[in-house]
Amino acid sequence: MTDLSSPSPRLNQDGALAHVAYVLRSNPVTLLAFCMFAVLLVMALFGPYLVPHDPLVSNAAQALQPPSLVHWFGTDNLGRDVFSRVVVAARLDLAISVAAVALSFAIGSVLGSIAGYWGGWLDTVLNRVFDTIMAFPLFVLAMGIVAALGNTVENIVYATAVINIPFYARLVRAEVNIRRNAGFAQAAKLAGNSDLRVLAFHIFPNALPPMMVQVSLNLGWAILNAAGLSFIGLGVRPPTAEWGIMVAEGANFIVSGEWWLAIFPGLSLMFAVFTFNLLGDGLRDIVDPRQRS
Amino acid sequence: MSLLSIEDLKVTFATRRGDVEAVRGISLEVTKGEVLGIVGESGSGKSVTSYALMRLLESNGRISGGDLTYGGVDLRVVPESTMRDLRGREISMIFQNPRAALNPIRKVGHQIEDVLRRHARATRFTAKREAIRAMEAVKIRDAEARYHAYPFELSGGMCQRIVIAIALACDPKLLIADEPTTGLDITTQKAVMDLIADLIRERGMSAMVITHDLGLAAQYCDRIAVMKDGVIVEEGLPEKLFSDPSHPYTRKLVDATPRADASIRSLLPPEQRTPEPSLTEVTAPLLQVRNLVKTYQGKSGPVHAVKGISFDVGKGESVGLVGESGCGKSTTSSILVRLDDATSGEILFNGDDLAKTSARTFARDPRRASIQMVFQDATDSFNPRHTAGQSIAEPLKRLTGLTGDQLSLRVEELAELVGLPLPLLNRFPHQLSGGQKARVGIARAIGVNPDFLILDEPTAALDVSIQAIVLNLLVDLRQKLGISYLFVSHDLHVVRLLCDRVIVMKNGEIVEEGPADQVMSAPSHPYTRTLLSAAPHPPALTVSVPSAAE
C-alpha cells in the first residue's frame, strides 16, 4: 500500500529513517538492545564455526576445570568446553522460540482479526477456547502438552506456540475491534473496499505496532519457557547443548562450588531474554507512526 | 478592589524540543463580584493561565515569571500547604469533560463530603447532610438518592452539576470555569451556564470563564480578555469587543462567530469576502427517503434509533439535519451513506432503492462513488499509516481505476481545489492541523465526483476561524461541482449559513422541516425554539432571533 500516490516517496523514507535515528539517539538503551541482538544473531548463525572446541567431545582428563585461557568458561563434568557449548546452544534456543512465536503470531493474528472484526458466534467460541487455555498455569499446560505429545524438540515448539496464541489473538482482537468502526475504516469502505480488504489493508496494519512489541517480549518469554522445560528434562536431551539443560546439569555441582557449569549458560539465557525485553520497549517507540514528528 | 491580580505572568513548559513559553507575559485583574471571560482558540494559553493560577501545572510546566496575587496573598511564594488550603475554599475550579473529572469508583456524595471535611465545613456526622445541601444548591432534584450514585450512572449534565457542587461546596470567592460546557448538548450547555451564572450572582462571587466561544463569553461575562499565542491581544466590555474590535485578531474572531444575522461570507475577514452564493434552484429530487426505520437490540430491550422518517434532497440542494446527541441524526446519515442497514424503509436515489443492496455489498456497488461522506473526527477518519496523498488517492484507485501519473495528477488537482498546499500531501495525519485535515477529508470525499455528499459535523472540532474558512470552502465547492449536501450538525446557526432547507430531529423523529430562513425566523415546533434560544446570543447590531422561550 506504499507504492502509490506520494509524489516523492523518498521524502517519507527519509522521515522514517530520521525517526529511527532520532529514537536511537534519544534512547541509547534501545541502541544497546540492537547491538545485543546482533551478538545473539551472530552466535546463532555462525556459532558452530566460531567456537574453539567441539561442544560435544568429552575429555575425562579435563573434567571440571575452572575458567582458564584455554577454556574461557571452564569445562563440565565430562570435560566438554562450556564456552563452546554456550555459544552453540544459542542457535537451538533461538530457533525454538522464533518458531514458536512465529506460529502463534500467525495463528493468533488470523483468529483474532476474524473474531475482532466480525464478532458473532466465532468470537464467542474462540473466547471460550482461549479462556480454557488461559485457565491453566501456562508453563504447567506446556508440561502437560509435551508430556502427552512426546518428549521432542518439535513438541516444545508446539506447546510454546499453543500457550502463546491466546495473547496474540486477544491483542489483535482488541486492536481490530476498537478500529472496526473507526472513521478511517468507514472511509475505506466508502472508497470501495470490501470488508476483507478493509480488515487486511487498513485495520490490521494499524494493529502491528503493539503486535511487534508483543512479539519481542514474547520471544524472551518463549526462550525462558523452552529452557524451563528442558531444565526439568523435557524436549532437548543430553548431550545436546542447550542453556536450560546445561543449567540443570550444572546445578548438581553448584553445592560443591563448581559454579561455572551453571552460571555461564544461565547468564546467556538472561542475556537473551533481557535483549528481547529491551528490544520490545525500544520497538514501541520506533514502529508507532504517531510518535514521528 | 481587585480580588485577583495577575502581573506579567509567564509559564514555560519543558518539552523534548526545549522550553516552550505557553503564556508570555499576561496581566489581568478580577474584581470582587466580577465575571471575567478569557477567550481564545486552541493553543492560546488560556487554560494554562488558570492552571498556573491554581498551581496545578503539569510536572513539566512552571511559572517562569510575573506575579499572582489573590486577596493580598502572593500565590507564587506561599507554601504548597497554604495553597491546598486556598484551593476549594477560596479559589475553586470546574472543568470540561465532567464525567472524567469525577472519581469513577467513588460515590458522588462522598466526593462532595471529601471537600467539605477537608475544609472543616462539616464533621463526620454532618457531612452527609451538608453534601446533600450542596447538591440541592446546584439544583439536583432528588439529591438524597443521587448522593449514592456513581458518576457512570449519571448523565453528562448531571456530572457537571456534581463538579460544580464540589467546587462551590465551601463557598469560594473565586470560581474558575475551564470550558465548562464543552462536550455537552446545546440545551444542557445553556442550563449549566445559567446555573453557574445564577450561583455566582447569588453568592456574590467572582469568576473567570475560560472558553473558545466568544458568543458564550459575551453572554455571560462582564468583561472579556482575548488571548492568542500566550498574550492578551485585547480586553474590554463584550459590546465594545463586538461593535468595535480594535485588534485584527478580535475582529477575525468576532466575524467568524456564527450569529443569527451573519451570512456565510461575513464569517471571513473583509478582504477575503467574495460575493455571496445564490440559492439553488431545485429541479428534481435526487434522494427520497421513505419511512426509514432503524431499531437495534440494546442491553435493555430494543432501541428505536430512527422511527420512520421521510424527506427529500433535491439535485444540487443543501439540506441541514439538526438535532442533539441521540436524536438519530448520525444513525440516519450512516444508513444513507450505506455503512449501515435500515430495519425498514426505502432510500430512493435517482429512483433506485438503495436499501435493497446491503451495506456489506455496497462497497462493490457501481453506485458507491456517487454517495460519499466527510467525517466528523478528522483525526479518527484517517488511516494513521497513510499520508494525506494516499488517503485522497485510495477512493480514486478503488472506484475510478486511476493509476500512476494520472492518479498523482488527480490527487494534486483535488488538493488545489480544496486549498491544500501540495507539500502537505506527503504528511501523515498527525502532522497536519485540524483545518488541513478537514481539507484532506473533503478532497477525499469529492475526488470520485459524488452526486450526494453527507457532511457529518465536519467543523465540530475546529476553531471558529478555521470553521469559517472550511464552511466557505464547502459553499464554493457546491457551487462549482453541483453536489447535493446533507449537512449534519447540532448547531442551527451553522446549518443556516450552508443550507437551503433544514430538518430538525428529536428522538428519532422529524419534528420540523422547512426552508432554513423560515425555520430560523419562525420556528413552528417548541423544540426548535428551545434549540434556538439555547444557542449563545452574541451581541449583534440587529438581533433578529425571536426568543419565544423568554
Add this chain to the structure above:
Amino acid sequence: MSGTLRTVIVRLSQAIPVILGVVVVSFVLTRALPGDPAVYFAGMAADENSIAETRTALGLDKPMAQQFLVYAGDVLAGDLGQSLSTGQPVLQDLMTRLPASLELTLTALVLSCLIAIPLGILAATRPGSVADHLCRVLVTAGVSLPTFFTGVVLIYVFYYLLGVAPSPVGRLDFIYIEPDRITGFYLIDAALVGDWETWGAAAKQLILPAITLSLFTLAPLARMTRAAMLSALSSDYIRTARAAGLTESKVLYAYAFRNALLPVVTTLGMVFSFTLGANVLVEKVFAWPGIGSYAVEALVVSDYAAVQGFVLAMALLFVALNLIIDLTYTLIDPRIGFETR
C-alpha cells in the same frame, strides 16, 4: 447490595464452562499420549494380558464420548488414577504434597506484593527518584530472570559462599522432626504447637526458594503498579481532587491508588499463572517436596497419570485463584455488574 450478590453469583456460574473446558483439555491430553495409552498406564513391566486388562479398566475400548463421561465421572469422584512410581492414588499423593507447594507459593506472593506495590507507588509518585530508577531496573531485569537460574545463583552465594543458608534440600533440615500435621503448612503447624525452634528452621529453609520465586513475580507487579498509578495520577479526577484542595495523602490513596488497584488486581491473575508454573522449577532446584517436584519426578519415569493429575490439579487451583481475584475486583469496582459482559 443485591446487585453485588447477583454479580458474584453470575461470576461463579461463569467459572463452570471454564472448569468443564479444563476437564476436556486434560482428557484430551490423557488420550493424546503417543502410541497406546494402555501400554503407558499398564506400566513398564506389563505383558499382553495386563495391557488388555488396563485397556478394559480404563475403558479405552469404548467410544470417545463415553470415555469422556467416565473420565469426568472419575474426576468428579476424585479418582485421578494410580501413580506408577508411588503406587498410591494420584489424588492422595497430590493432597499430601499440596501444602508444601502452597506454603512456598503464598509466601512468595505475599513477599513480592509487599515489595512491588509500595515500590511501584513510590516510583510513580516520584518520577526520576532513586525508587523510580530502582523500579525500572528491577522490572526489566526481573522479567529476564530464569527462576531456576536465580535459585542456583542464590544457593551458590548464600549456601556455598556465605554459608548462611541451610542445605537446599526440602522443607526442613533432617535434624528436626516435622511438626504434627494440622494444616500441612509447617510454619502454621509449628506455631500452633508453639515449637518455635522448628518454626525457625522451617522459615530458614523456606526463605531462599520464596525469594527466588518472588523475584520473578516482582517485575510484572511493580511494572503494573507503576503504570497504573501514573495513569491514575494523570487523570482528570485527580486534577479535580487537587483543585478542591484535598490533602496529598487523600489524593494518593483514596483517589489514585483505589483506581490503580483495578489493573493491579487484574495483573495478579497473570502473576499467579507465572508463579504456579515457576513453582515447578523452583521446587526442583530446592528439592522442595511439593506437587511440582512430584510431577517432575513422575515425568522422568513416564508416570502419566500422575503428570496429568498434576496438570488438572494446578488448573483447578488457578481457576479458584482467578475466581477470588474477580470477586475482589467486583467489590472494588462498582461499574462491574452494570456493564453486561
